[in-house]
Amino acid sequence: MRFSIPRFWREIDSRYRLKATKCEKCSRVNYPPSKICRFCGSDKTIEIYLDKEKAKLITWTVIYNPPYGFENKKPLIIGIVETLETKTKLLVSITDLLPEELKEGLELEPVLRRVNEDGEHGLIHYGIKYRPVLK
Amino acid sequence: MGLRIENKVGIIGWGAYIPRWRIRLIDIAKLWGFSLDTPRDLGVDEKAVAGVDEDSVTMGWEAARNAFLRANIDPSEIGAVWFGTESKPYAVKPSATIIAEALGVKPEKMASDLEFACRAASEALRISIGVIASGLIKYTLVIGSDTAQANPGDILEFTASSAAAAFVIGPASESAAFFEASYTYVTDTPDFWRRDTSPYPLHGEAFTGEPSYFKHIFNAVKNLMEETGLKPSDFKYAVFHQPNGKFPIAIGRRLGFTIEQIKPGLLTPVIGNSYNASALIGLANILDQAKPGDRILVAPFGSGAGSDAYSIIVTDKILEKQDKAPKVIDYLNRKQYIDYATYSKFRGLINRIRE
Numbered sequence: 001m002r003f004s005i006p007r008f009w010r011e012i013d014s015r016y017r018l019k020a021t022k023c024e025k026c027s028r029v030n031y032p033p034s035k036i037c038r039f040c041g042s043d044k045t046i047e048i049y050l051d052k053e054k055a056k057l058i059t060w061t062v063i064y065n066p067p068y069g070f071e072n073k074k075p076l077i078i079g080i081v082e083t084l085e086t087k088t089k090l091l092v093s094i095t096d097l098l099p100e101e102l103k104e105g106l107e108l109e110p111v112l113r114r115v116n117e118d119g120e121h122g123l124i125h126y127g128i129k130y131r132p133v134l135k
Numbered sequence: 136m137g138l139r140i141e142n143k144v145g146i147i148g149w150g151a152y153i154p155r156w157r158i159r160l161i162d163i164a165k166l167w168g169f170s171l172d173t174p175r176d177l178g179v180d181e182k183a184v185a186g187v188d189e190d191s192v193t194m195g196w197e198a199a200r201n202a203f204l205r206a207n208i209d210p211s212e213i214g215a216v217w218f219g220t221e222s223k224p225y226a227v228k229p230s231a232t233i234i235a236e237a238l239g240v241k242p243e244k245m246a247s248d249l250e251f252a253c254r255a256a257s258e259a260l261r262i263s264i265g266v267i268a269s270g271l272i273k274y275t276l277v278i279g280s281d282t283a284q285a286n287p288g289d290i291l292e293f294t295a296s297s298a299a300a301a302f303v304i305g306p307a308s309e310s311a312a313f314f315e316a317s318y319t320y321v322t323d324t325p326d327f328w329r330r331d332t333s334p335y336p337l338h339g340e341a342f343t344g345e346p347s348y349f350k351h352i353f354n355a356v357k358n359l360m361e362e363t364g365l366k367p368s369d370f371k372y373a374v375f376h377q378p379n380g381k382f383p384i385a386i387g388r389r390l391g392f393t394i395e396q397i398k399p400g401l402l403t404p405v406i407g408n409s410y411n412a413s414a415l416i417g418l419a420n421i422l423d424q425a426k427p428g429d430r431i432l433v434a435p436f437g438s439g440a441g442s443d444a445y446s447i448i449v450t451d452k453i454l455e456k457q458d459k460a461p462k463v464i465d466y467l468n469r470k471q472y473i474d475y476a477t478y479s480k481f482r483g484l485i486n487r488i489r490e
Contacts, residue, residue: 016237049239071489072187072480095188096155098471112196112237113188114224120489124224126192126233134461134469 001122002068008125015127016112018050020088029088050088050110051128055081057106058089062099069116069125075099081108081130096131109133141317143268145310146447147208148303148456150201151419152194152280153406153466156184158478160293166475167288177293178380182407184473185282185297187481191220192230195280196237198301198412202276203238204460205311206303210238213303214272215245217263219256219279219411221329221336223248234278245272252327253376253410254437255279256300261317261443263304274305279411286335287484294379296407300415311453312422312431314445318359320351321441328439338438348378351442352386352434359432359444367391370446371429374400374417376436378408392432399424405467418447420463427451 013019014032021030023037024044031050036043060079063070070076077094079102094102095113108130115127159181160174174180185194195218203210218231231246240246249255256279263275280299285291307313326347329336352375360366367373373392375383380403387397400417409416414435421431429449436442479485 012236016233017239072483093188096186112193114190114193115188124190126237129188135465 001118003118003122003125005123008123015115015125018090018110018128020048020050021045022048022086029086031088031090048086050083050086050090053083053085053110054133055083055090055108055110055130057081057094057102057104057108059104060094060102069118073116077102079130093129094131095129101132107133139316140268141264141314143307144264144304145307145313145450146302146422147274147305147309147311148202148204148206149311149419149422150198150203150205150301150460151412151416151463151466152197152201152299153183153416153463154185154189154194154297155469155471156186156473156478156481157181157470158184158473158475162475163293173293179294179404179407181405182294182296183298183409184478184481189282189297190224191222191280191282191299192224192233194282194297194299195220195230195278195301196234198280198299199234199238199276199278201460202301202303205456206274206305207456207459208274208303208305211241213240213244213274213276215263215266215275216240217246217256217259217275217277218248219251219254219259219277220248220281221250221252221255221410222282222284226331240276251441252437252439253413254435254441254443256411256415257435257437257443260302260304260445261319264314264317267304267306274303277302277304279415281410281412282482283408283410284329284335286337287479289335291336291338294403294408296409298406298409298412298416300412300419302415309452310450311456312425312447312449315430315448316359316363316446317443318355318362319441319443320354320358322351324438324440326438326440344382347438347440348376348382348436349386349389351440352376352436352444353389355442355444356390356432356434359446363446365446367396369430370396370432372399372421372425373397373432374414374421375434376414376442377401377403377417378413380404402463416463422449422453423457423462423464425449425453427453
């Protein structure tokens with residue numbers, strides 16, 4: 001086993017439900033969450049969850065040599081998406097599509113998936129990925 | 136028929152999930168040297184295959200999310216999460232807690248994984264009736280989800296598929312459909328099993344049909360109808376466990392139901408046997424299109440063996456819920472065929488050494 005168990009456990013809310021923080025001063029959303037706003041430095045932030053927001057695909061890369069834990073996910077598609085309501089940019093895995101189906105502006109929705117796993121015997125890390133909207 | 140305990144409890148929300156990927160059964164027949172008539176003999180054309188990043192937890196999560204969209208309650212109001220599966224991602228570590236946490240269900244709840252081959256989730260429905268009718272809990276979340284395993288080249292491989300169904304169960308007064316009656320029939324029957332370290336289940340050939348599937352469903356449904364005085368013609372729909380495309384029609388006919396009553400809940404011909412989701416995703420498909428006043432017979436079955444029979448009556452509230460989440464038909468329409476090699480990779484059938 002190579003992954004840190006405490007780190008995974010600490011991040012569960014952000015991995016499973018896209019917990020973020022919204023700045024009450026500048027209105028911007030910090031993901032991963034941060035008690036101090038990364039944009040304006042204010043400490044007036046509130047917790048929000050982004051896991052119900054659809055998003056659009058801005059850009060992506062296809063990884064043919066993913067790191068440990070992702071071996072069976074090749075090719076791994078990583079994208080930057082912008083959520084439709086809070087306009088938050090997220091770096092996430094894109095799933096349920098073939099690389100040739102990727103296109104800018106593709107409408108996506110969040111789903112819980114197996115992101116990676118710590119070998120055959122360690123923990124499975126679940127988290128939110130994005131897939132093309134169902135309909 | 137007087138008032139029964141079941142009448143206090145109903146389905147508040149329902150949801151389904153089917154993965155995008157499908158394999159044609161003819162490809163399996165060709166690869167393993169079966170007669171090309173095998174798919175027709177089984178009454179199944181293709182089956183749903185979970186992707187490489189999917190398992191019973193992720194599929195159950197999506198079905199449950201759809202059930203919450205229809206239930207229109209906050210997940211924090213759920214008092215119990217019961218997950219029925221025979222393909223747990225962890226042998227030890229509850230799946231129910233992962234789904235609960237990922238949906239925002241509060242920690243002050245009951246949660247566990249149930250196992251009874253394909254009818255574990257159905258047992259969770261009966262348990263829900265008990266805890267809700269007694270007033271112990273207001274709402275439960277019941278999930279049936281499986282990435283069904285089968286020994287490559289075994290006849291089971293033609294049908295063992297992946298899908299999930301979920302239900303928010305609660306007070307009948309808020310329900311889209313309430314339970315009219317329920318009945319369970321179980322015995323110790325050696326029809327199908329998987330030992331604790333075996334990757335694939337085995338089956339006791341001659342035990343598959345008459346002594347298990349037919350006997351248990353027949354007794355559960357027959358007893359339900361005798362207790363309630365209901366006749367097959369009183370039901371608009373009948374949905375049975377669906378190990379293949381033929382058994383549910385055969386048991387339905389034996390019990391006096393018509394093909395018109397069975398067809399709307401029969402999904403195995405196009406998705407395969409999704410084990411714990413098999414009958415319940417059929418029920419979800421019926422609820423997607425049912426009208427107030429419709430009476431539905433549901434009879435899941437699990438090897439080992441046992442069956443539950445439920446009579447469910449649809450209420451006026453169903454109409455406002457049907458369009459609030461993706462329907463079974465939406466998932467059926469989203470499909471991409473894959474070949475046997477891709478299916479093998481997705482389902483981990485290729486034995487690789489990983490450092």
